[in-house]
Amino acid sequence: MEIRFEGVQKIYPGQVKALDGIDLTIPVGMYGLLGPNGAGKTTLMRILCTLMEPTAGKITVDGIDRLVEPERVRRILGYLPQEFGLYRRLTAPEYLDFVGSMKGLSGAERRRQVADVLERVNLTHERRKPLGGYSGGMKRRLGIAQALLGDPKILVVDEPTAGLDPEERLRFRNLLADLSTSRIVLLSTHIASDIEATCQSVAVMQKGRVRFTGSPTALMQAAAGQVWQLDLPAAEYERVRSTLKVVSARRTSDAVSLRVLAPERPLGIGESLPPTLEDGYLCLTGEGAA
Amino acid sequence: MTLIFDQVALGYRHGEPVLADLSFEASRGLYLLTGPNGVGKSTLLKAAASLLRPLAGAIRWRGRSIWADPVAFRWELGYVPQDPLDLPGQSARDWLLYLAALKGIRHLSRRSRVDQLMAELQLADEFVAQYSTGMKQRLALAAALLNDPELLILDEPTTALDLEEKRQLRARLSELAADRLILCATHVPEELDSLADGHLYLTTHGVIDRGDPLRRGPEDLPRSS
Numbered sequence: 001m002e003i004r005f006e007g008v009q010k011i012y013p014g015q016v017k018a019l020d021g022i023d024l025t026i027p028v029g030m031y032g033l034l035g036p037n038g039a040g041k042t043t044l045m046r047i048l049c050t051l052m053e054p055t056a057g058k059i060t061v062d063g064i065d066r067l068v069e070p071e072r073v074r075r076i077l078g079y080l081p082q083e084f085g086l087y088r089r090l091t092a093p094e095y096l097d098f099v100g101s102m103k104g105l106s107g108a109e110r111r112r113q114v115a116d117v118l119e120r121v122n123l124t125h126e127r128r129k130p131l132g133g134y135s136g137g138m139k140r141r142l143g144i145a146q147a148l149l150g151d152p153k154i155l156v157v158d159e160p161t162a163g164l165d166p167e168e169r170l171r172f173r174n175l176l177a178d179l180s181t182s183r184i185v186l187l188s189t190h191i192a193s194d195i196e197a198t199c200q201s202v203a204v205m206q207k208g209r210v211r212f213t214g215s216p217t218a219l220m221q222a223a224a225g226q227v228w229q230l231d232l233p234a235a236e237y238e239r240v241r242s243t244l245k246v247v248s249a250r251r252t253s254d255a256v257s258l259r260v261l262a263p264e265r266p267l268g269i270g271e272s273l274p275p276t277l278e279d280g281y282l283c284l285t286g287e288g289a290a
Numbered sequence: 291m292t293l294i295f296d297q298v299a300l301g302y303r304h305g306e307p308v309l310a311d312l313s314f315e316a317s318r319g320l321y322l323l324t325g326p327n328g329v330g331k332s333t334l335l336k337a338a339a340s341l342l343r344p345l346a347g348a349i350r351w352r353g354r355s356i357w358a359d360p361v362a363f364r365w366e367l368g369y370v371p372q373d374p375l376d377l378p379g380q381s382a383r384d385w386l387l388y389l390a391a392l393k394g395i396r397h398l399s400r401r402s403r404v405d406q407l408m409a410e411l412q413l414a415d416e417f418v419a420q421y422s423t424g425m426k427q428r429l430a431l432a433a434a435l436l437n438d439p440e441l442l443i444l445d446e447p448t449t450a451l452d453l454e455e456k457r458q459l460r461a462r463l464s465e466l467a468a469d470r471l472i473l474c475a476t477h478v479p480e481e482l483d484s485l486a487d488g489h490l491y492l493t494t495h496g497v498i499d500r501g502d503p504l505r506r507g508p509e510d511l512p513r514s515s
Binding site for chain 1 (some may be wrong): 313324325327330422423424446449450451452453454455456457460461464465468476478479480481484485509
């Protein structure tokens, strides 16, 4: 099973190119999607989920032509959008029962699946509470529960960990990793550690194009030999700071300790550091990367 | 330049306090406030920003209760709330000029201060409705910095920013932290850890001061249950 995008374009009115020729093959497992705000990640996901039509290109999902048979794709796909509405007065089983009936699940099968997905996302003990009283993490888990109804082979989750606290994020990541053993899970995020911890593969999008595909380790290597530790007196730092690409800085009273990206040893005094995934991403997408 | 919470109890309406017996002290530098969802981080920040009066205890800035003269306290305060700005039909520059007037910045210096901040934070003079999430976040920061505050309070400033925007925010915060106190709530502490001068971990039992991260690594910190 795989998802295949070939030459996918999306042009919005006013000739705005949201997607500019996307070629991407996504196998079973966790697949991360990184990229600046406005790179086209959500557009790509919405097109995959049949919520939007591409201007050009071809998409096949487990052998099904997405443009010709969107209904068949919808049947094997679950989607958790960035923002989704909830009925505040419903309980989780009531809400899921409603979503299940929209997905065409009937009677006994629906009841069985609702109980099953509630258990999977660890919300069974909250089943009597109205959704208005749910925390951010609980809402996200309920979002995954509704996406899981109908046992889809493909899960598409758009920035699911934004706003979750560290512990909820960890739990949510583990849940997705668990689900990805037999499914395709396509995950977009702005949190580098989400990708490092869970994804076998990652794609970096920028300005509607795919800039990189490969393993998280390969993405790190995009910054190999370009990450430097630099300690400067505060006055010296003031003089040179506009010339440095600073990943992070820590000030003491009269000095600054910096992590810097540069193709060569900055100011001739930097100490080389091993790259992180974030360094690799910043090198790849940064203007100074060429 | 020290902020002190002294056995503070916080809550809404006349109900049970959300937080009780909060005590901590923070001075110059960047302090990260972390803790589970719903524990009351935003409530604590609102109280520090004089938007919520404590039910008990005292909040002191420079040795004086912030409620002794809240107007004077707010001259020294900048606050960036969690919710993104939504200002349809208003240009960024007009909005900043209006806020500058509200903050009591003198007419003659208003324009130059606004222009300076817009240049520093790379803000285009467009309608705010056309701004990207990252620009809205920078605009909210510009608004908080108008009066060059010595106490800057930020509630989840990295949410919705992409990795490059987060990098720029880090560089900016390390500059700002050199000569003021920044209290910053975050759910992703690893994104800001490298700049932090102190950590405050909020549990339902009150703040646990985790001190200087250089002296105490994250590995010996208590895990919430």
